Structures are given as C-alpha cells and as structure tokens.
Amino acid sequence: MAKLQVAIDLLTTEEALALAGKVAPYVDIIELGTPLIKNMGVSVITAMKSAHPDKIVFADLKTADAGELEADIAFKAGADLVTVLGVAGNATIVGAVKAAKAHGKGVVVDTIGAPDRVARAKEVAALGVEFVELHAGLDEQWTPGYSIQVLIDEAATAETPVSIAGGVNLQNVQAVIKAGAKVAVAGAAIYAAQDPAAAAKALREAIDAAN
Numbered sequence: 001m002a003k004l005q006v007a008i009d010l011l012t013t014e015e016a017l018a019l020a021g022k023v024a025p026y027v028d029i030i031e032l033g034t035p036l037i038k039n040m041g042v043s044v045i046t047a048m049k050s051a052h053p054d055k056i057v058f059a060d061l062k063t064a065d066a067g068e069l070e071a072d073i074a075f076k077a078g079a080d081l082v083t084v085l086g087v088a089g090n091a092t093i094v095g096a097v098k099a100a101k102a103h104g105k106g107v108v109v110d111t112i113g114a115p116d117r118v119a120r121a122k123e124v125a126a127l128g129v130e131f132v133e134l135h136a137g138l139d140e141q142w143t144p145g146y147s148i149q150v151l152i153d154e155a156a157t158a159e160t161p162v163s164i165a166g167g168v169n170l171q172n173v174q175a176v177i178k179a180g181a182k183v184a185v186a187g188a189a190i191y192a193a194q195d196p197a198a199a200a201k202a203l204r205e206a207i208d209a210a211n
C-alpha cells in the first residue's frame, strides 16, 4: 500500500505540531522540512516524535557531508528516516546508513539537483537505503515550464523503490502512485490548503483508490 507523506515546510515547532495534529489521521509519514529543522534545531524532531510516536518521523536534513554524524544526531533526537543528498559522495550515504543500522532506522536519498535522478537512484539503491526521493525542490518548481510529469516519467523507469516530491497534489497524486512511487510527498498541497485536514483526507482517499 502506497504511503502519504506530509512535508511540513512551516517555520516553527508550534506551527508544525498544530498542522500535524490536524493531518495525522490521514498520513503515514510526517516530514520535518529542511527550513523547519534549520530554524528550530533537532528539538523539533523530538517534539514531533513525542506527539506522534505511531508515525514515521522523517527529518529532511539533506545531508551533504559527515553522513554518519548528522544522521546520528537526528536519530538520537527521534527521527525514523533522514535524508542524504544523492549529489553527495557514496561515502556520505554509507556513513548515514551505518548510523541508521546502529539505531534500527533508515536513510532516504534525495535526488534534488542530481543531473540524472534515475541513474543516481539506481546507483545508491545498492548502498542500503530505504528508498530514493525523486525530488524537484521548491526553486525548481518555481522555474517556468516545470511539470511534475518529469518525475512521474522517471518513477516509471527507476526500477528501485522511490518517492515523488515536487508539487504533488490532488490532480496528480494518482498518476504518481500508478507510476510506481511507494510514497507520495505533499507539502504545499496540505500546509497551504484552507483546510489541511480535508486536503490530507482527499489525498489519502485518492492514493487508496489508486492502489
């Protein structure tokens, strides 16, 4: 069954906990966005895991170096999954995986900025990561001509477990799942909605209907 991940790109622990409280019944994974962690520190990870011990807490560290050290910090704070950049060297990913194994947790490789996301996904799949995020970040999404279809097409050829992040919404989420993504990541479609709980519920129902 495909999972729904809410990406919380808000800036304070208070706002993040309030949003998570509304959408938790409909999501499997709660992602603490990179700007949120940079603003609040890893205490936001601890606060979220304490509030939602039954959810997978995903710390979007986007680690580029010192993989073992950074991952260890987040796992000790309560994260279940952390991200390492695919454009980082394999040694950084291997280090983060080592920390994950020590804690019984997992690593997700974020392909943001990779020149060939699918090729990098296939390479890092052998390093012991949980899955690979095919990701067009906010700046890429705001570039004229961007379409999530590029990620959907990539997922169909990835031949390794992937998530898709980069403008997932109610209009495209079924295509995301049908392309083979095991996780659909939705940020703005939930946190910027007038009614985040209703938005998350609609995404959940669409995903379940597409499975």
Ligand SMILES: O=C([C@H](O)CO)[C@H](O)[C@H](O)COP(=O)(O)O
Binding pocket: 007, 008, 009, 033, 034, 035, 060, 136, 137, 138, 141, 165, 166, 167, 168, 185, 186, 187, 188, 189
């Ligand atoms: O990871 C993200 C971005 O780099 C900022 O942290 C987003 O959470 C991810 O792109 C999903 O958000 P939406 O594109 O708004 O769905």
